[in-house]
């Protein structure tokens with residue numbers, strides 16, 4: 329006997345990331361020699377959570393009102409402008425009037441609102457085959473479902489052919505498409521789409537929507553500011569959204585969790601782009617309704633922090649320098665990991681940069697158990713192992729490939 333309603337009986341957060349992450353944390357407390365490569369947050373070489381000095385400086389400069397007062401549901405005009413300036417960067421002038429912003433609690437809120445308003449009940453979102461698992465939970469919570477596209481083709485590139493095939497299927501099945509792209513630094517693989525892959529993708533979205541089929545390209549850009557190509561490289565691909573026809577719209581899920589290392593502050597935004605004014609009006613109405621009903625408003629503190637960093641020239645300059653250092657630290661860890669992986673013949677999925685490296689492994693649970701006995705914690709996810717290089721030091725990155733290879737070989 330349960331008091332839960334029918335759809336809630338099966339609700340159990342099975343996220344290995346949360347459960348196994350908590351185990352790793354406890355083990356690390358007992359034994360500092362434990363390697364905890366489960367955490368999706370950036371840690372410094374000193375083993376402490378990485379934070380930006382200029383974000384702290386901005387926090388100290390906020391008034392009580394700026395920190396603690398209620399925000400309006402969509403967020404302030406200043407926040408909207410700060411988001412646009414950050415997200416569009418040198419393309420700001422071209423996009424400021426063909427975009428709209430809704431404040432959300434992190435990228436998760438942005439994903440939740442977008443699924444809620446661009447899919448009907450029981451409709452399926454089109455998700456990548458390797459993915460951040462929480463997409464599925466958010467969809468279930470919204471009474472929605474999903475289908476996956478193969479993220480990689482045989483050559484290890486972005487599998488546009490499968491995306492197109494699945495879009496055709498969904499067009500027939502439900503008459504609308506919501507395609508989720510997590511790029512750059514895809515979680516969990518670390519893949520970054522090339523400029524050409526982005527161009528072809530935008531063309532494919534235009535092609536499938538030209539008969540009037542509504543298509544939303546949901547761009548989960550959580551890790552955008554850690555890409556090797558830097559702000560100029562990543563924004564070049566966002567600029568392609570200007571080419572979308574009026575039946576298609578890009579909605580970006582922007583997250584200050586990663587960009588400003590403000591994971592627990594819970595601030596992010598939906599950023600919609602459309603050449604059709606009415607699409608933006610509809611977006612604002614529906615997103616405001618959803619936000620008001622789910623969380624009422626997002627944190628003023630987080631929103632004002634972003635605004636301070638973006639509009640205060642000296643803070644912004646310091647932030648860009650600190651961000652570059654953080655990117656370099658991650659790149660260095662990845663290079664060390666990959667070099668050692670090559671030495672021991674440990675194969676990874678296509679990786680470019682980011683917080684995680686992923687390794688194919690048929691018996692990932694067994695390999696995980698083996699590694700735990702050796703004081704190494706990573707995340708088994710079906711037929712892969714996810715290694716959070718963001719949360720371990722360079723020395724640990726150097727040691728991990730050999731340990732993982734040994735675990736895979738011992739548990740085959």
Ligand SMILES: Cc1ncc(COP(=O)(O)O)c(C=O)c1O
Nearest residue numbers: 368434435436460515550583585
């Ligand atoms: C791929 C991806 N998207 C979105 C998020 C959402 O993050 P947040 O809600 O903290 O912004 C995460 C968090 O780990 C993620 O890995």
